[in-house]
Amino acid sequence: MSGTSAPGGVVGAGDRPARRRPAWLDRIAALFGTLAVTLFGLLLVTFLIGRVVPVDPVLAVVGDRASQSTYDAAYIELGLDQTLFEQFRRYTARALSGDFGESLLTKRPILDDIRRAFPATLELATVAILIGTLVGVPLGVWAAVRQGTLVDQVVRVVGLVGYSAPIFWLGLLGLLLFYAKWGLVAGPGRIDIAYEYSFTPITGLLLIDTAVQGQWAAFRNVVSHLALPACLLGYFSLAYIARMTRSFMLAELGQEYIDAARIKGVSERRIVWVHALRNAAVPLVTVIALSYASLLEGSVLTETVFAWPGLGLYLTNSLLNADMNAVLGCTLLIGVIFVGLNLLSDLLYTLLDPRVRRGS
Amino acid sequence: MSTAGAGTGKGAGLREWLLSEQPASRRQARLGLGYRTWLAFRANGLGMVGLGIVTALILVAIFANVIAPHDPLIGGDLRTERLLPPSLDHLMGTDELARDIFSRVVHGARLTLLVVALVAIIATPIGLLVGTVAGYFGGIVDTVLMRLTDIFLAFPRLILALAFVAALGPGIENAIIAIAITSWPPYARLARAETLTIRRAEHIDAIRLQGASSGRIIWGHVMPLCLSSVIIRVTLDMAGIILTAAGLGFLGLGAQPPQPEWGAMIAAGRRFLIDYWWVATMPGLAIFVVSLGFNFLGDGLRDVLDPKADR
Numbered sequence: 001m002s003g004t005s006a007p008g009g010v011v012g013a014g015d016r017p018a019r020r021r022p023a024w025l026d027r028i029a030a031l032f033g034t035l036a037v038t039l040f041g042l043l044l045v046t047f048l049i050g051r052v053v054p055v056d057p058v059l060a061v062v063g064d065r066a067s068q069s070t071y072d073a074a075y076i077e078l079g080l081d082q083t084l085f086e087q088f089r090r091y092t093a094r095a096l097s098g099d100f101g102e103s104l105l106t107k108r109p110i111l112d113d114i115r116r117a118f119p120a121t122l123e124l125a126t127v128a129i130l131i132g133t134l135v136g137v138p139l140g141v142w143a144a145v146r147q148g149t150l151v152d153q154v155v156r157v158v159g160l161v162g163y164s165a166p167i168f169w170l171g172l173l174g175l176l177l178f179y180a181k182w183g184l185v186a187g188p189g190r191i192d193i194a195y196e197y198s199f200t201p202i203t204g205l206l207l208i209d210t211a212v213q214g215q216w217a218a219f220r221n222v223v224s225h226l227a228l229p230a231c232l233l234g235y236f237s238l239a240y241i242a243r244m245t246r247s248f249m250l251a252e253l254g255q256e257y258i259d260a261a262r263i264k265g266v267s268e269r270r271i272v273w274v275h276a277l278r279n280a281a282v283p284l285v286t287v288i289a290l291s292y293a294s295l296l297e298g299s300v301l302t303e304t305v306f307a308w309p310g311l312g313l314y315l316t317n318s319l320l321n322a323d324m325n326a327v328l329g330c331t332l333l334i335g336v337i338f339v340g341l342n343l344l345s346d347l348l349y350t351l352l353d354p355r356v357r358r359g360s
Numbered sequence: 361m362s363t364a365g366a367g368t369g370k371g372a373g374l375r376e377w378l379l380s381e382q383p384a385s386r387r388q389a390r391l392g393l394g395y396r397t398w399l400a401f402r403a404n405g406l407g408m409v410g411l412g413i414v415t416a417l418i419l420v421a422i423f424a425n426v427i428a429p430h431d432p433l434i435g436g437d438l439r440t441e442r443l444l445p446p447s448l449d450h451l452m453g454t455d456e457l458a459r460d461i462f463s464r465v466v467h468g469a470r471l472t473l474l475v476v477a478l479v480a481i482i483a484t485p486i487g488l489l490v491g492t493v494a495g496y497f498g499g500i501v502d503t504v505l506m507r508l509t510d511i512f513l514a515f516p517r518l519i520l521a522l523a524f525v526a527a528l529g530p531g532i533e534n535a536i537i538a539i540a541i542t543s544w545p546p547y548a549r550l551a552r553a554e555t556l557t558i559r560r561a562e563h564i565d566a567i568r569l570q571g572a573s574s575g576r577i578i579w580g581h582v583m584p585l586c587l588s589s590v591i592i593r594v595t596l597d598m599a600g601i602i603l604t605a606a607g608l609g610f611l612g613l614g615a616q617p618p619q620p621e622w623g624a625m626i627a628a629g630r631r632f633l634i635d636y637w638w639v640a641t642m643p644g645l646a647i648f649v650v651s652l653g654f655n656f657l658g659d660g661l662r663d664v665l666d667p668k669a670d671r
Binding site: 034319331 | 406507508510511512514515516518519520522523524525526527599600603606607610611612613623626630633634637640641644647648651652654655656659
């Protein structure tokens, strides 16, 4: 992609530190500058991908039996007679107003489809990151405290296995064992059809919808569907979170304030879980936010395996049907979420770390 | 570090020569350093397991024709040999077209190695070039190139690869290109960071005073110094590359049938999962073992070569 270097005027905006203002304000301004440039880049990349598609976008709209005049009319309507720059300008304007065109598959606006699919992905990713954090952080702390022992080695191998196993394969094996063989969990999908209309969708997050309306049978069914994919995704984020927790904790435990606390007679448990962990938590927030973002990526394969009607499944279905509008809309949206979470973690970091906040 | 390992068994003389505190030549010093690195690496159990697995993968890929007992593409008798469970004749059973799964997995090693090697060959130079040029020139060049890098980093890797494959069309060549396009940004970042420290060095000033052009300095004096850390990073990434390729194959966007690509084999076996578990399980096991091997190897290498990180 070396030929796609962006026009010079836009790149590099808002990154120059000024003198007087507090450092954290500069930092936040710089972050938003970066955000604007990155979003522009996301638009440019998706636009260019849309341009290199070998599929003729006109034929995709009018079908290959259309007459020449219909073809020409559609050609002009799609704006393909304009210069590339003008096309990009229109694409940007439409994308910024939330218009990504219509899906060839569902005949609905892309944004509607995405709005419909997103809660499923959000629910799965949120439960997964909770599992990953609640298990991963203690594991990482434990490994750091017992550095070099068997516990440390086991945590390390658990992490490396998480990095190495193809998630779609583990998902299939999980379905084979826990669903087909032992019947411990429900199968693919989010909810059994028997429960699907027993409550009114409010948030689209089925756990909340069913619980609020007191539909406990449906709630249990949702949990049973959610358990396997959420544990799987949770395991994959756990691998990363535990590893990073371990190395942050090791850095903290080597500091002098830990020695000072020990000399004062603070209990070892308090030193590890309060003194050290609180400081390790600052960079850890970034790590957790990043793995939350990457769960969206991992969920493409997981959703395919579990027929989970979220963003990932929508994206793959559109891909297999050459529905480029939907593919690019999803790619752009996932990119935006990814950037947004990155920004959020940077902001949190700025607010949590007193050294950055005071700008020393 | 690969050259020195050969000498371990040749007696104490060579060992002493390698570990000598006063090397007589530059070659001896370099070999000695390699030998010490090897000794440190050898003490790392998981790293050695990883090295073993990766070596085995390479050997299997080279000798696939000799190792595979059956043809990977042409199956046996469709009436009697479909979906047979693992046995002595078919170590991993047969698939729905009566093909021997073990032979397909063995030949799949070639495809996996091909993907990893080509992605490394394409992505490493791009990352190295972007990173060194950005770091060496600084200023506006640096800003433009690094923002470009950030944009690529802003997409989750698999999503961007999916979008590229969707645009280019499915197939293993396009999958390789897509993965390479999504792999280079971290290498560019790393190369830039290295360049920023190198360009202040006195020997670079000396070369510049002799009148060398920027291109010559970057190509001849900056890039070689960045190369080793980038190569370590690529090794660490290889498991991720394998998993991405397998994911694309699983979605039907990578290697096309009848090619014995592991991800695509899992996708094919998915239909028979409940009654014929081995069809999808065996290729997945191969992916798992190989990427575990690369991860162990990368982890071990990092422990030895970069003692600061993660210890």
